[in-house]
Amino acid sequence: MRTAVTAPSAEELKRQNDIMLKIKRINDGLPERPKFFINTFGCQMNAHDSEKIDGMLRQMGYLPETEEKKADFIIYNTCCVRENAENKVYGNLGYLKHAKKEKPNMKIALCGCMMQQETVIETIRQKYKHVDIVFGTFNLYKLPELIYANMKSKSQIFDIWDEHADIVEDLPMVRKYKFKASVNIMYGCNNFCSYCIVPYVRGRERSRRPDDIINEIKALAADGVKEVMLLGQNVNSYGKGLDENITFADLLRFVNDIDGIERIRFMTSHPKDLSDELIASMAECKKVCRHIHLPFQAGSNEILRRMNRHYTKEYYLELIDKIRKAMPDIAITTDIIVGFPGETPEQVAETVDVVKKARFNGAFTFIYSKRTGTPAASMPEQVSEEDAKKGFALLLDAVNPIVEELNTQKVGRIYPVLVDGISSDPEYVTGRTDDNTLVHFKGGKELIGEILDIKITECKTFYLIGEKIQ
Numbered sequence: 097m098r099t100a101v102t103a104p105s106a107e108e109l110k111r112q113n114d115i116m117l118k119i120k121r122i123n124d125g126l127p128e129r130p131k132f133f134i135n136t137f138g139c140q141m142n143a144h145d146s147e148k149i150d151g152m153l154r155q156m157g158y159l160p161e162t163e164e165k166k167a168d169f170i171i172y173n174t175c176c177v178r179e180n181a182e183n184k185v186y187g188n189l190g191y192l193k194h195a196k197k198e199k200p201n202m203k204i205a206l207c208g209c210m211m212q213q214e215t216v217i218e219t220i221r222q223k224y225k226h227v228d229i230v231f232g233t234f235n236l237y238k239l240p241e242l243i244y245a246n247m248k249s250k251s252q253i254f255d256i257w258d259e260h261a262d263i264v265e266d267l268p269m270v271r272k273y274k275f276k277a278s279v280n281i282m283y284g285c286n287n288f289c290s291y292c293i294v295p296y297v298r299g300r301e302r303s304r305r306p307d308d309i310i311n312e313i314k315a316l317a318a319d320g321v322k323e324v325m326l327l328g329q330n331v332n333s334y335g336k337g338l339d340e341n342i343t344f345a346d347l348l349r350f351v352n353d354i355d356g357i358e359r360i361r362f363m364t365s366h367p368k369d370l371s372d373e374l375i376a377s378m379a380e381c382k383k384v385c386r387h388i389h390l391p392f393q394a395g396s397n398e399i400l401r402r403m404n405r406h407y408t409k410e411y412y413l414e415l416i417d418k419i420r421k422a423m424p425d426i427a428i429t430t431d432i433i434v435g436f437p438g439e440t441p442e443q444v445a446e447t448v449d450v451v452k453k454a455r456f457n458g459a460f461t462f463i464y465s466k467r468t469g470t471p472a473a474s475m476p477e478q479v480s481e482e483d484a485k486k487g488f489a490l491l492l493d494a495v496n497p498i499v500e501e502l503n504t505q506k507v508g509r510i511y512p513v514l515v516d517g518i519s520s521d522p523e524y525v526t527g528r529t530d531d532n533t534l535v536h537f538k539g540g541k542e543l544i545g546e547i548l549d550i551k552i553t554e555c556k557t558f559y560l561i562g563e564k565i566q
């Protein structure tokens with residue numbers, strides 16, 4: 097691995113732009129333009145990185161393809177937060193080995209979080225020689241140079257950095273939706289929760305300058321975007337380390353003032369850094385959606401301490417009380433891990449207790465996955481798969497009836513819904529309420545991108561059925 101040099105962004109980008117032009121000329125000269133397919137694993141951060149990769153590839157003259165097997169250039173943007181995310185990538189790579197035998201000109205690139213681990217790079221060098229280009233999370237913007245190097249040398253190209261260069265602004269980007277967009281406000285994470293690999297693969301926390309963020313959002317609004325999702329691993333610590341004196345609460349107020357933006361979402365919030373000032377700012381800013389994703393991970397104070405989460409069960413429950421007092425209609429969702437090393441059935445019962453007291457509108461529940469290199473991986477008493485599965489089932493039994501009960505209360509009420517696509521039943525469209533509940537209602541694709549008043553008629557546990565108010 098190589099430590100990045102701090103490159104002046106403008107100069108570096110110009111260099112990459114020049115290479116993009118060279119590649120475009122090469123692709124323009126081919127009888128048919130090569131087609132690309134990006135397979136994205138993991139979180140919204142990765143999904144957003146894929147939008148940047150997409151943008152760069154189109155500028156280089158590649159054409160988007162919706163079916164992986166028809167593509168000439170396949171990119172896997174990988175995740176390593178849990179073992180099964182990695183297994184999926186290895187499984188797919190096995191299949192691609194055969195596909196490439198039939199189509200020898202096919203190019204395969206791997207990038208994203210999983211590539212930041214040395215053991216993974218070794219495995220790819222040894223067992224997956226059919227992969228052409230490998231890069232990491234810190235040097236996405238160098239893709240043109242890497243493609244060009246591979247075109248010239250025809251050999252495997254590895255370029256993994258173990259830290260970030262300057263934050264690179266103004267990469268070309270192709271947004272998945274016209275009317276909603278993600279915006280990075282910070283990169284990396286400093287929290288080192290003892291189970292989590294993200295700080296090792298995404299580097300130290302660094303915030304983007306507020307002007308860069310605001311200008312990006314203004315440009316998005318001018319381009320028809322109504323909803324923005326502000327992204328960071330821990331948005332509540334936004335602003336630390338910047339010359340400007342600014343907090344996340346201030347940033348929300350600035351974004352709230354941008355004309356054309358109608359909804360503001362953000363993720364993820366760490367409970368330990370959620371300030372009273374932020375709650376006040378959320379309550380005051382009318383465009384900030386009434387939804388907060390606030391992972392609590394575990395209910396036992398002993399487990400929380402060993403997870404290095406820096407809060408207690410009591411603190412968490414008081415915090416959500418405070419949030420609900422300030423915004424009674426807010427939906428709170430969470431992440432929960434079961435089977436952390438040493439977790440007893442009594443401690444799982446404490447997690448169930450938090451679920452019952454907090455009454456979450458939704459929860460992502462995960463079985464603990466051992467990540468090499470994290471402190472938890474070497475903790476004694478790893479929980480057996482069988483016990484973890486038992487705990488997982490207990491948790492779902494606690495979470496699901498509450499989600500259903502809260503969603504059932506919405507029947508008969510009217511909610512503004514931002515329509516984002518066609519449902520699996522083509523007579524229906526889907527969208528999200530302000531509090532992020534999924535709604536299906538009868539309608540056609542001309543409604544996509546509109547915010548419409550929908551009367552809720554039925555609850556289907558995790559989503560709602562509604563009808564358009566005439």
Ligand code: SAH
Nearest residue numbers: 177291292329364391431432462463464465
């Ligand atoms: N930065 C965000 C979330 C990052 S990962 C936050 O702190 O909330 C998303 C979720 O994956 C985490 O909230 C956690 O619940 C889960 N997770 C992370 N590492 C895990 C592991 N080793 N095993 C199981 N789940 C894990």
Ligand code: SF4
Nearest residue numbers: 285287288289292294
């Ligand atoms: Fe991982 Fe914790 Fe950072 Fe979230 S806050 S990314 S769980 S280390």
Ligand code: F3S
Nearest residue numbers: 138139175176177209
């Ligand atoms: Fe996201 Fe997975 Fe990386 S959750 S930050 S893509 S490890």
